[in-house]
Amino acid sequence: MTALLASSFFVISAWLGLALVRQRSQTLAYAKKLSENRRDTDILLRLSKALEEARSYYDIQLATNSAVMERLKINNTWIYLATPDKPDVLELLSFVGDREGVIRTHTATLHVKGDAMLEEIMSSRNAVVVEDARTDPRTNKDFVEKEKIRTLVNVPIIMADRLLGCLGLGTFGDEGIRRFSPEEIIFMEDVATRTAVTVDRQRQFLISQQEQEERKKAEEAVRNLNKELDERVKLRTAALDEANKELQAFSYSVSHDLRTPLRWVDGFSQALLEDYGDKLGDKGRRTVERIRAGVQKMAGLIDDILKLSHLTRGEMHVEEINLTALAESVARELTALEPNRNVEFSCVKTHPVNGDAKLMRVALENLMGNAWKFTRNAQTAKIEFGETSIGGETVFFVSDNGAGFDQADKEKLFNPFQRLHSDAEFEGTGIGLATVKRIITRHGGRIWGDGETGKGAVFYFII
Numbered sequence: 001m002t003a004l005l006a007s008s009f010f011v012i013s014a015w016l017g018l019a020l021v022r023q024r025s026q027t028l029a030y031a032k033k034l035s036e037n038r039r040d041t042d043i044l045l046r047l048s049k050a051l052e053e054a055r056s057y058y059d060i061q062l063a064t065n066s067a068v069m070e071r072l073k074i075n076n077t078w079i080y081l082a083t084p085d086k087p088d089v090l091e092l093l094s095f096v097g098d099r100e101g102v103i104r105t106h107t108a109t110l111h112v113k114g115d116a117m118l119e120e121i122m123s124s125r126n127a128v129v130v131e132d133a134r135t136d137p138r139t140n141k142d143f144v145e146k147e148k149i150r151t152l153v154n155v156p157i158i159m160a161d162r163l164l165g166c167l168g169l170g171t172f173g174d175e176g177i178r179r180f181s182p183e184e185i186i187f188m189e190d191v192a193t194r195t196a197v198t199v200d201r202q203r204q205f206l207i208s209q210q211e212q213e214e215r216k217k218a219e220e221a222v223r224n225l226n227k228e229l230d231e232r233v234k235l236r237t238a239a240l241d242e243a244n245k246e247l248q249a250f251s252y253s254v255s256h257d258l259r260t261p262l263r264w265v266d267g268f269s270q271a272l273l274e275d276y277g278d279k280l281g282d283k284g285r286r287t288v289e290r291i292r293a294g295v296q297k298m299a300g301l302i303d304d305i306l307k308l309s310h311l312t313r314g315e316m317h318v319e320e321i322n323l324t325a326l327a328e329s330v331a332r333e334l335t336a337l338e339p340n341r342n343v344e345f346s347c348v349k350t351h352p353v354n355g356d357a358k359l360m361r362v363a364l365e366n367l368m369g370n371a372w373k374f375t376r377n378a379q380t381a382k383i384e385f386g387e388t389s390i391g392g393e394t395v396f397f398v399s400d401n402g403a404g405f406d407q408a409d410k411e412k413l414f415n416p417f418q419r420l421h422s423d424a425e426f427e428g429t430g431i432g433l434a435t436v437k438r439i440i441t442r443h444g445g446r447i448w449g450d451g452e453t454g455k456g457a458v459f460y461f462i463i
């Protein structure tokens, strides 16, 4: 009995001992795994922090390569990135290790097509491991032989389904073949995933920077073009101004010089009439009188040209003016000159404008003078000065219910000496509206007229 008890005790304690040993080794393995996990987490955390702070591809490669080297104790690591416009061409972003020189010279650019390893990465989007490059069918044997390549691992760098490139490592020569555990490959994939985010951010940053630079260049080009255009406009305006001034000076001096011989013709024809009138006979006297009338008309035209050129040559004195007050004063003058006419004037209050009061008075004198003249035959003449709004712009107008004109001729109105009515109907030289147009144009404005034969006319202007 005792023997039985003793042997049972022995079996139980042996069994317990074994169980304890097994548990202890399990605990040790578990503890090792935990510490490995903690080390990986620590490396990855440091990597994430470094990537977050990365401001260039160089910072990215430094962070990534040092994480891989620290964890996998490997001498040579690299990152290739797909070029944005050619996704099947990979460019070497970085290479860290003693083989850098060779790789930079021979494989700085990789073409996916024809490269079995890269094609596999592209299609499977998984890590590709070549344990022994010398025997693996996916490698270029000449290159492997020359560079003594042994083990190669490449993992894809993927961001939101886009393959941005690959992260790789390798062993060479004496380092021999290296068998990577599934945990080590998972670690590399983890590094690649973290790198992807930063690579993508950097790429977007560079693209937006490039876009900004391109936009800046385009803006600069537009600015230069505008400047050039501005200068050309300035030059042309100056040339035009010069030509205009010359033309004005020319017409002024011609008109001025013409007056003297005209006076002679007038004076001598008068002398002819006075001294030899009885010898000329009736017909001869009438002819000389016609000559005098013609000469006087011509003198009148010349005076008008001189007035026009005075108007456009003088300095402008721009101030705030009340056009209604000016129109009212013109109306009073017109009425005083022909008090017997039956004319209803209406001058409504208008917005003040900036302009030269003297010039604007001349413009209103001509517009209202025309309205006065061309309503001569109306039973009750109605002349209105006011303002209206066309397309959001304030437009002033002078309207009348007089003879009007054919709307088809409206373009001719403002040409100097252009008249739409005969002298017999309405007297005039045809310089009034040309003067008004010059005045309004000098104010940077526009003028146009509307009319209907027998019904009246309206002249609109904006200044």
Ligand SMILES: Nc1ncnc2c1ncn2[C@@H]1O[C@H](COP(=O)(O)OP(=O)(O)OP(=O)(O)O)[C@@H](O)[C@H]1O
Binding pocket: 366, 370, 371, 374, 400, 402, 403, 404, 405, 413, 418, 419, 420, 421, 427, 428, 429, 430, 431, 432, 433, 434, 451, 456, 457
């Ligand atoms: N209110 C109007 N009604 C009808 N026709 C007009 C009116 N204003 C101008 N016109 C037409 O336009 C022509 C040119 O006008 P403008 O004022 O330039 O010349 P004018 O009045 O004939 O002569 P001037 O003003 O030089 O004495 C006029 O001859 C006339 O045919």
Ligand SMILES: [Mg+2]
Binding pocket: 366, 369, 370, 428, 431, 432, 433
């Ligand atoms: Mg006139």
